[in-house]
Amino acid sequence: MAFAGMQARIADLFQSSASLCYVVLPAASIFLFDTWIPLHFAVAVLYIVVVVLATLWFKRVGILRTAALCAALTCLSFIITHGPNPDSSAAARTLISLGAIAITTKLALLNIATRERLIAVGKEKDNLARFFPQSIVEQIATNDVALSTTRYDPAAVLFVDMIGFTKFCSAMQPQDVIAMFRELLCTLSDSVFEHHGTVDKFTGDGLIAVFGLPVSNDLSATNAVRCALTMQARLQAWNDARAASGQEAVAVAIGIHYGDVVLGDVGCESRLELTVLGDTVNVASRVENHCREAKASILITDAVVRRMQREGSEGTVCRFTDRGFHTIRGHSEALRLFAFPRDAAPSTN
Known part of the structure; x- marks a missing residue:
């Protein structure tokens, strides 16, 4: 029951239960891979794939929550793996991963803004087409x-x-x-x-x-x-x-x-x-x-x-x-x- 309740709360954070498959599970897999494999390279950079996947399913809030989850898992993996005295290379890899997550999130939000703008322009053109001929609609749409x-x-x-x-x-x-x-x-x-x-x-x-x-x-x-x-x-x-x-x-x-x-x-x-x-x-x-x-x-x-x-x-x-x-x-x-x-x-x- 407790697990089911926690699962429901996580799903609410990401707007639908489908996020458990498309966001949480890939993020958890990357976390486990990054934390317990003996290899030392920036595995956490793979979290950017999770952020990209989030753009296919969520709006701004869902993407921001996905990015926050990925950043939190990156930091948690760093603490578990390296403890209180990490070496400089490990800290650098973590910072690179966090930066990659931040940049990907910014680009994802810009992509959503552009997509919404195109949808709004399309709706505006459809509305204008009720009152204006198509040639005038195009001129209005490109008019400063x-x-x-x-x-x-x-x-x-x-x-x-x-x-x-x-x-x-x-x-x-x-x-x-x-x-x-x-x-x-x-x-x-x-x-x-x-x-x-x-x-x-x-x-x-x-x-x-x-x-x-x-x-x-x-x-x-x-x-x-x-x-x-x-x-x-x-x-x-x-x-x-x-x-x-x-x-x-x-x-x-x-x-x-x-x-x-x-x-x-x-x-x-x-x-x-x-x-x-x-x-x-x-x-x-x-x-x-x-x-x-x-x-x-x-x-x-x-x-x-x-x-x-x-x-x-x-x-x-x-x-x-x-x-x-x-x-x-x-x-x-x-x-x-x-x-x-x-x-x-x-x-x-």
């Missing part, structure tokens, strides 16, 4: 400037929301609503990523996308508008498939505005969210909401058109109809809007 650094830069902001959300969902089962929205949001976000945009946030029945931040792009307005056209084209194809199975068609409205935005972290310390703020974001939201009144599937502002012209995208601009000036809710000044009609074919060419 923190992603959360507050900045004030021009960008194109795209709002897309489902039309008739409440009525549409009232006749569906909850699980069918969630399944439908997952498929819809996946289609929308894929279109954003393909056009070098970032998903600022999902809004339940739509999303907010930004083009030109956090990595600048010379075609930010063009990419935003082409993304909107791609969204509507894919939505049409998706609705054709839904109609074949007797499901109701889904319609979305898209509004785009171009201008300066603030990019930064908002929220409390326990839950920060990187987002864009400012009048450009508010206007894009109002423009999207105005699509219903204007009977347009996509509405873009004059600022977007002027930016696209500077980007050399007159061909895309020509696909939109000038609707003149409109006063939109929540905005004092009239905005010149350009529309893509609901009944137009939204090809991406």
Whole structure:
């Protein structure tokens, strides 16, 4: 019973009972070999193998405890073998062994730190991939400037929301609503990523996308508008498939505005969210909401058109109809809007 209790306590020190095989037994074998063989050389250096084995099974605490065990056994073997009056060569061999254990332990801890850093970077990339295209994820990962650094830069902001959300969902089962929205949001976000945009946030029945931040792009307005056209084209194809199975068609409205935005972290310390703020974001939201009144599937502002012209995208601009000036809710000044009609074919060419 006493032996079993001691065995359990030793196992607790090394985080699992497997350590009795992978750490304690090799260490004990080296101790016996070092203490009772008549050969006089630094057998204790072999303890570094035990420390290396510990890196395969344990985290920092387990490795430090393994190193402490090895150092203790080295000193105990020295005392048993040489007594109170050791010769200088024996002391030197022991010091060499202790130094080797210390160096190996340091390298093992550095290896764990590097491994954890790589895992953290991988997790961060996986998280960023939910909101950024892969090309931007790689740039962010190698950028010396923190992603959360507050900045004030021009960008194109795209709002897309489902039309008739409440009525549409009232006749569906909850699980069918969630399944439908997952498929819809996946289609929308894929279109954003393909056009070098970032998903600022999902809004339940739509999303907010930004083009030109956090990595600048010379075609930010063009990419935003082409993304909107791609969204509507894919939505049409998706609705054709839904109609074949007797499901109701889904319609979305898209509004785009171009201008300066603030990019930064908002929220409390326990839950920060990187987002864009400012009048450009508010206007894009109002423009999207105005699509219903204007009977347009996509509405873009004059600022977007002027930016696209500077980007050399007159061909895309020509696909939109000038609707003149409109006063939109929540905005004092009239905005010149350009529309893509609901009944137009939204090809991406």
